[in-house]
Amino acid sequence: MPASIHDEPLLGALRAAKAGRHAEAEATLQAAAQRFPRSAAVRYALALVLQAAGRAGDAHEQLAALLELEPSHRDGRVLLGRILYELEQDAAARAELEPLVQADPKDFEAARHLLTILMRIADVPAVLALTARWLEALPEEPFLRACHAWAIEMQGDVDTAAATYFDLIARGERAADSWHRLARLGQPLDAEAIAALAHDPGLDDGQRSVAAFALGEAHKKARRWDEAFEAFRLGNSLMNIQHDRVQHRALVERTLELTKPGLLQRLASQGDPDEAPIFIVGMPRSGTSLVEQILGAHSGVQQLGERSELAELARDMPEWLGMAFPGGLLGISRRLARRQARAYKEAVGVDPQARRFTDKAPGNWLFLGLIAALFPNARIVHCRRNPLDTVVSNFFTNFGPTRCQSSYALEDLRWSYENYARAMQHWHEVLPLPILDLDYERLVQEGEPQMRRLIEFAGLEWEEACGRPHESKRRCMTASSHQVSKPIHGGSVAAWRRYEAHLQDLLPLLDLWQDPLAASA
Numbered sequence: 451m452p453a454s455i456h457d458e459p460l461l462g463a464l465r466a467a468k469a470g471r472h473a474e475a476e477a478t479l480q481a482a483a484q485r486f487p488r489s490a491a492v493r494y495a496l497a498l499v500l501q502a503a504g505r506a507g508d509a510h511e512q513l514a515a516l517l518e519l520e521p522s523h524r525d526g527r528v529l530l531g532r533i534l535y536e537l538e539q540d541a542a543a544r545a546e547l548e549p550l551v552q553a554d555p556k557d558f559e560a561a562r563h564l565l566t567i568l569m570r571i572a573d574v575p576a577v578l579a580l581t582a583r584w585l586e587a588l589p590e591e592p593f594l595r596a597c598h599a600w601a602i603e604m605q606g607d608v609d610t611a612a613a614t615y616f617d618l619i620a621r622g623e624r625a626a627d628s629w630h631r632l633a634r635l636g637q638p639l640d641a642e643a644i645a646a647l648a649h650d651p652g653l654d655d656g657q658r659s660v661a662a663f664a665l666g667e668a669h670k671k672a673r674r675w676d677e678a679f680e681a682f683r684l685g686n687s688l689m690n691i692q693h694d695r696v697q698h699r700a701l702v703e704r705t706l707e708l709t710k711p712g713l714l715q716r717l718a719s720q721g722d723p724d725e726a727p728i729f730i731v732g733m734p735r736s737g738t739s740l741v742e743q744i745l746g747a748h749s750g751v752q753q754l755g756e757r758s759e760l761a762e763l764a765r766d767m768p769e770w771l772g773m774a775f776p777g778g779l780l781g782i783s784r785r786l787a788r789r790q791a792r793a794y795k796e797a798v799g800v801d802p803q804a805r806r807f808t809d810k811a812p813g814n815w816l817f818l819g820l821i822a823a824l825f826p827n828a829r830i831v832h833c834r835r836n837p838l839d840t841v842v843s844n845f846f847t848n849f850g851p852t853r854c855q856s857s858y859a860l861e862d863l864r865w866s867y868e869n870y871a872r873a874m875q876h877w878h879e880v881l882p883l884p885i886l887d888l889d890y891e892r893l894v895q896e897g898e899p900q901m902r903r904l905i906e907f908a909g910l911e912w913e914e915a916c917g918r919p920h921e922s923k924r925r926c927m928t929a930s931s932h933q934v935s936k937p938i939h940g941g942s943v944a945a946w947r948r949y950e951a952h953l954q955d956l957l958p959l960l961d962l963w964q965d966p967l968a969a970s971a
Contacts, residue, residue, distance in 0.1 A: 452482070452491040460495045472503035490520040497529055506536040524550065528560050535563070538758060538853075540571050541797065551580070558584070565597050570850075572755060577601040592623035596631075603635070612637050619643075626653065626661040630848065633667035641668040648684065656851070659688035663848040670846075675948040682846045683952075686858040689848075693855045693862045702816065702869045705776040706876045709819040713779065717823035718882045720784035722791035725827040726800070728908060729760075730810035731818070732833035733870055734854050735843035737890035741833055742810040743919040744901050748910055750805035757809045759797045760817050763790055775820070782823050791824040806908055815870055818877050829908060830883050832874060834966075835890035837867050837959035838946035864956055871962045889966040891943050943967075 452460050459478055467475035479496040486492050493516035500509035513530045516523055527546055534543035547564040550557060561584060568576045581598040588594055595614055603611035612635055615628035626647050633639055647653065647661035662685030669678035728745065730738045738756075746753030764775040771778045771786060800807050812833070814821065821828055841864070844857040856866040878885060886907040893900045898917050905912050915921070946953060 452489055454491050455495045464495060467499045467502050475499045488519055490516050490523055494526050506533050509533050532563050535567050540567055543567050574601050574604045592618055596624050608635055626657040629664040630660045633664040639668040644668055655688045659685045679949050679952050689858045691855050691858040695865045699869055702873055708776050708779060711880045714822050714880055714882050718826035721787040721824045721826045723827055726806050727825045727828040728806055728808045729814055729821055729828055730808060730831045731815040732812050733840045734812045736833040736835040736840055738810045738812050738833045741831055742808050744904055744916050745808050747915040747919050748913050750910055752801045752804035752807040754798050754807055754809055756811050757798050759794050760814055764817055764820055779819055787823050815873055818881055822883055828883055830885045832885050832887050834887055837963050838953055841956060842946045842949055867959055892966045
């Protein structure tokens with residue numbers, strides 16, 4: 451029985467996987483698993499190969515079997531934390547890795563993976579604490595320095611963060627990532643140096659992609675619109691994301707088919723009657739961060755950011771209800787609705803003293819029926835924006851490999867916008883919750899009148915701080931963090947026209963939208 455992954459034939463299989471021969475490696479290890487069903491080393495090696503092949507769910511199954519055999523298998527638990535991160539189960543990933551880091555403060559690998567999770571969930575104090583501890587031992591380690599710079603950037607110290615990014619570039623360390631962060635901060639960019647990274651065959655596709663997104667920003671600053679679009683196109687293609695349009699559309703259609711007025715009225719009579727929840731929905735890059743920042747500037751509002759818990763409740767519906775989403779909506783009882791509402795509030799850390807709290811995950815438009823079941827007195831703020839501006843803004847944003855996976859191809863974005871628009875039309879007709887449609891264009895052009903309209907919808911009295919959201923001490927932790935730290939302006943309105951030659955196939959999307967500025971002129 452193999453005692454470690456360094457034993458043959460496990461080592462040979464891992465070499466094959468590293469060379470990209472995943473099927474060969476898996477076949478070897480599956481045969482070994484048949485021969486040695488109680489070998490932790492075999493299960494661990496198989497999980498590594500499955501992860502490398504992009505099959506995180508299958509890798510998770512192997513790790514579950516491994517940890518049943520050997521619960522204290524540390525490497526297996528570290529890998530499980532990484533797999534859970536890939537599956538976007540951030541809370542579970544953190545719960546897996548945090549005890550390992552606490553138990554062995556010298557385990558840099560576990561700490562490194564924990565930091566990636568803490569950054570994605572935007573726990574800035576935790577990132578600062580962990581990087582500070584490790585930087586004492588490894589003061590020049592590039593990854594730690596970059597994480598620490600990100601955290602102080604999120605706290606508002608842009609100058610210090612930028613200085614760290616420039617220093618990392620000068621040292622030839624994490625240059626692609628650093629240029630990308632500097633681009634988002636509006637710092638001076640060296641297009642020639644960034645282009646060299648984007649086209650460097652010695653870098654992996656992930657790093658080249660990050661550099662290409664930074665190159666796009668450099669061309670934008672120089673008003674080279676066509677060059678910018680081509681750089682962003684390169685960055686998106688290098689992400690190698692395959693979005694299943696057909697599956698997503700089928701999920702949307704099934705959701706709309708099931709959520710009839712009778713069902714929604716029944717569901718809305720049995721959930722948590724709390725009036726505090728405000729869910730901000732729309733397409734990504736439609737103004738959701740700005741809207742949350744306006745609300746969050748109010749003294750009575752707890753700003754929770756972009757949360758994944760509602761999507762996780764829907765995903766885990768078979769576990770707590772025995773039926774998958776959306777069909778499970780038919781079986782939600784009063785007891786289950788209130789239990790899951792309580793679980794959601796505990797998971798996101800709702801302050802019971804707050805009069806309102808905000809969850810601004812844009813994709814929650816798909817789960818408005820579930821929201822009605824859990825929180826029948828919730829308010830929905832629907833952020834709308836010109837579809838072509840929305841598409842361009844998404845296409846120009848690197849959300850990372852696990853988020854907004856429909857944003858890396860123009861055709862995927864077209865499908866996504868069509869699904870979203872159809873769903874929102876449906877919710878306006880059937881949802882027993884109040885929905886405020888807030889147009890990005892009117893918000894940035896008119897300012898305070900639209901802000902007052904938002905605060906009034908939230909059932910709150912106007913506070914002057916709400917009119918100055920860029921001064922708020924509550925930081926936005928999404929791709930819009932830099933934009934919302936500046937005074938509101940309309941510079942992004944109709945920006946798509948700079949790239950019109952590249953968007954001809956998407957022009958029909960304009961039929962799904964009415965220009966609010968033209969309508970109010």
